[in-house]
């Protein structure tokens with residue numbers, strides 16, 4: 064234990080007055096040390112995974128929210144500090160959600176000025192036969208919104224990147240999101256997704272674009288603190304369309320685990336990194352998708368039509384998404400879909 | 412309210428609803444025992460070819476925590492043995508030694524475990540044998556037995572090891588409580604280390620009793636909790652070793668979970684129905700009013716209690732999913748100095764990378780090689796690294812280095 068006078072000083076530099084208790088470790092530290100450790104950890108994450116190469120053009124998925132705003136700020140800072148030599152571009156999706164996306168896009172536009180980075184906006188309306196999220200919800204009601212948004216958003220980011228001639232997109236997923244994903248995949252029995260679900264880079268047969276998550280070890284609370292102390296301009300309203308209810312219950316569990324032991328979030332990610340499935344007789348080999356393209360829109364798809372086009376057909380025909388199975392065959396165990404449905408009604 | 416009829420026999424009045432199905436007492440007992448018999452099927456009485464005398468029974472060691480499910484399992488094993496004795500004119504396919512690790516120095520029981528074991532011995536001494544092991548045996552255990560799980564490192568190089576404590580090992584009275592658990596502040600870590608100690612002791616007991624199989628009374632609910640608890644404690648790699656049937660937990664011992672198809676509430680109800688409630692003296696969970704005072708295990712007990720009631724299928728989903736995980740530790744060539752799990756040498760480095768401990772004003776240099784692990788040092792798995800963080804104690808690990816060895820190794 065440090066002697067008495069030291070207790071009122073930052074635990075890292077022993078020079079400044081501490082101004083926060085660090086969520087990840089509980090250490091009392093000063094602002095400068097907080098910026099230093101927060102940024103250095105992200106830098107370590109990037110170098111450990113050899114995320115970038117000099118001269119690479121990389122898009123930052125920018126929503127105007129805290130995660131992507133901090134991501135853009137830190138990427139710009141580290142790129143200059145450590146000379147990554149990366150050419151960053153902001154890429155935003157306009158889902159067409161009034162009172163949410165229109166306002167947050169204003170934030171992104173200000174970020175573009177603040178960080179002097181180029182910005183590209185692609186909208187659902189332009190990509191999907193004039194359907195905005197508001198129109199979709201008006202048609203299908205308030206359930207399954209995220210199903211549509213998930214499919215459309217992923218494809219929209221890919222297409223935006225392709226328009227820019229870029230094949231690497233950064234997303235703002237943070238450590239809490241990663242931990243949630245690990246627990247949810249266990250609770251849902253989603254074995255296909257459990258395997259390597261914490262990997263920093265995801266590259267799949269379903270998407271032509273590489274995704275990566277430089278904030279995968281950054282605690283959500285620290286992202287909020289970082290944005291606060293750096294006085295970053297971000298948009299803090301949650302999406303008005305409710306997320307999948309079950310994510311909420313896993314989130315509560317993680318919050319409680321974190322209260323009991325502050326390292327729980329990274330501990331869960333560490334566990335997730337060790338998960339691998341038993342391989343049985345080349346079954347996984349057989350499951351590997353044959354990469355083809357959607358015959359209507361040209362997007363990568365293993366079926367005749369890609370998921371987005373299937374959903375669009377449904378919307379255009381006035382049907383709801385409920386009848387459409389979005390899962391690949393063999394993706395899940397029997398009953399998993401039912402369990403998912405049940406879990407959505409759980410409350411803690 | 413009119414009485415509900417048992418759905419199995421449609422004759423008797425239901426006394427218990429399990430997984431949304433109403434059961435009468437005899438049907439419930441048959442249902443639960445059926446699940447245990449299915450798991451214990453390999454231990455039926457067998458006869459060698461052309462012989463009328465049965466194969467001698469295999470000795471199974473039952474880890475009896477005196478919680479509801481291990482007590483229920485004891486009852487079922489006793490009944491199972493009685494049936495075999497009756498059917499096979501005195502012969503049995505297995506024999507049982509029930510072992511209890513007496514934790515009264517560190518955790519609460521509703522009454523003395525020694526007295527409960529004595530009563531059980533009086534009652535079932537003709538069917539099975541009982542053994543009670545003091546927790547502190549962990550500190551006295553001879554190296555050979557402890558060696559099944561620990562691989563003989565000295566932990567000199569780690570911050571939690573106190574070289575001074577290692578020096579006067581001969582002088583002080585040793586208890587697990589004062590030597591280890593009191594030195595750990597975090598309740599989750601205490602409980603985590605305690606369960607490592609208990610598991611080690613029962614494995615040692617299995618070796619001592621020449622038993623090739625160790626039976627645990629963990630129910631499906633408990634296994635599901637353990638999956639999430641291990642995940643939350645950074646011990647995800649240990650999941651297969653902690654829930655899989657027939658997993659080798661030491662060179663000569665495999666583990667088996669005969670209650671893996673039974674829910675926690677079912678086991679408790681069963682034990683109570685069979686008049687075994689008085690032997691359940693270990694509370695399932697230490698209730699804590701304040702979240703901060705709970706352990707990760709407590710938290711998950713509560714989480715699954717809620718899930719089990721409303722959505723029993725989620726409990727089985729978790730266990731089934733975990734059963735599909737590959738034992739990645741099998742590929743590792745190092746072993747954790749504390750829990751013995753095989754691991755890579757990287758956990759400390761991994762943690763340092765993402766919890767940076769340098770100040771903004773210092774040279775933002777990478778820590779030099781001398782600060783990080785060198786090849787000669789013994790390693791801890793990630794879970795044990797987290798559990799022992801900032802604690803200072805000596806973990807008994809044979810063969811313990813002598814003072815001279817330590818000095819010759821470290822003095823410059």
Ligand SMILES: [Zn+2]
Pocket residue numbers: 073074075076077078079092093094095096097770771
């Ligand atoms: Zn400082």
Ligand SMILES: [Zn+2]
Pocket residue numbers: 357358359360361362368369370371372373
């Ligand atoms: Zn398409």
Ligand SMILES: [Zn+2]
Pocket residue numbers: 417418419420421422423434435436437438439
């Ligand atoms: Zn009945």
Ligand SMILES: [Zn+2]
Pocket residue numbers: 747748749750751752791792793794795796
């Ligand atoms: Zn360990």
